[in-house]
Amino acid sequence: MSAVFKAEINDLSYTKKEKTRIAKASTVKLLLLAYADCANDEGESAYPGFTLLEIKTALSRQGIADTIEACEQNSFLFPAGKSKRRTNSYRINLELLQSRVKSLDSPENSRVKWLDQHESSGLTNTSQVARLNPSSNHPLKESATPKPPTPTEVKLFREIVGRYPHKATFEVVTEKIQKVSARLGRDATAEDLKPFFVSWTSRGYNPINMSWLDWAINGEIPQNGFKKPTEQPASEYPTLNT
Numbered sequence: 001m002s003a004v005f006k007a008e009i010n011d012l013s014y015t016k017k018e019k020t021r022i023a024k025a026s027t028v029k030l031l032l033l034a035y036a037d038c039a040n041d042e043g044e045s046a047y048p049g050f051t052l053l054e055i056k057t058a059l060s061r062q063g064i065a066d067t068i069e070a071c072e073q074n075s076f077l078f079p080a081g082k083s084k085r086r087t088n089s090y091r092i093n094l095e096l097l098q099s100r101v102k103s104l105d106s107p108e109n110s111r112v113k114w115l116d117q118h119e120s121s122g123l124t125n126t127s128q129v130a131r132l133n134p135s136s137n138h139p140l141k142e143s144a145t146p147k148p149p150t151p152t153e154v155k156l157f158r159e160i161v162g163r164y165p166h167k168a169t170f171e172v173v174t175e176k177i178q179k180v181s182a183r184l185g186r187d188a189t190a191e192d193l194k195p196f197f198v199s200w201t202s203r204g205y206n207p208i209n210m211s212w213l214d215w216a217i218n219g220e221i222p223q224n225g226f227k228k229p230t231e232q233p234a235s236e237y238p239t240l241n242t
Contacts (some may be wrong), residue, residue: 001036003043004029004092007100014070023070030057031067033074035092038163043092047083048163152187153177159190160197161207169210176213183219183228196221 009032012023034056040048048056052063071077075096080089150164153174158164165173180188193213199211199221215221 001033002031003094003097003101004036007097009100012074012076014066014073016066016069021066021070023067025058027063027067028071028076029062029190031059031071032092032097035077037088039092041192043094044080046084046092047085047087047089049085049087083162087162108191156188156190156193160194165210173210173213176210176217179217180213183217188216194217 007029009029011025012028013020014023015021016150031053034048034053035046036043037056038048038052050061050064053059054061057064059067068077072079076093078091078093080091083089151170151174154164154170156177157173177188177193180192184192193216196212196216197207199208200215201207205212
């Protein structure tokens with residue numbers, strides 16, 4: 001996601017039904033962010049379905065399909081076959097994104113260098129020049145804060161569900177799976193948890209809801225006719241920014 005945020009992406013031209021079309025840069029970046037949110041750190045194994053992409057981007061299904069086509073034709077996304085969820089899997093072209101990152105001190109972005117080449121600008125002292133240089137007022141950090149490792153329980157959740165939970169719910173997921181491990185007397189595995197998720201979704205319950213983990217904590221799948229677990233508080237499901 002960081003690579004997508006930093007990359008300078010222009011409108012993309014692509015061909016559909018023998019006609020040249022244009023995908024807006026803002027739409028392309030939004031879709032790439034949605035895929036990056038589902039990918040691993042290498043930009044691989046990104047296989048969200050159209051329903052999840054519609055939620056993440058607020059784009060229409062046709063708009064998503066067209067933008068994916070534009071990204072493929074311009075080498076931002078590479079098809080990687082079918083996922084275990086029977087959705088299309090993609091790899092994000094990190095090399096291309098990184099090649100489009102421009103430093104604040106590059107000739108394209110540095111106002112001070114431009115002023116040095118145009119002495120008739122009317123600025124008469126160094127303080128005026130400094131005010132125009134973002135890096136003078138906001139020095140870059142010497143070293144970025146290292147990204148905290150993804151909890152093992154969250155990785156396990158993704159293995160089962162096919163997507164990462166919202167970052168605000170990482171602690172909730174971790175706590176619930178740790179309770180399952182405590183019940184089992186060992187670390188829970190995908191084989192331990194998957195039957196509960198499969199049963200949950202097969203009954204038509206919302207796959208985004210995590211109440212199936214409560215079944216796993218209890219170690220029992222309710223029989224048909226039993227009420228499903230109480231929906232979790234809304235605070236555990238933050239609104240997705242679009």
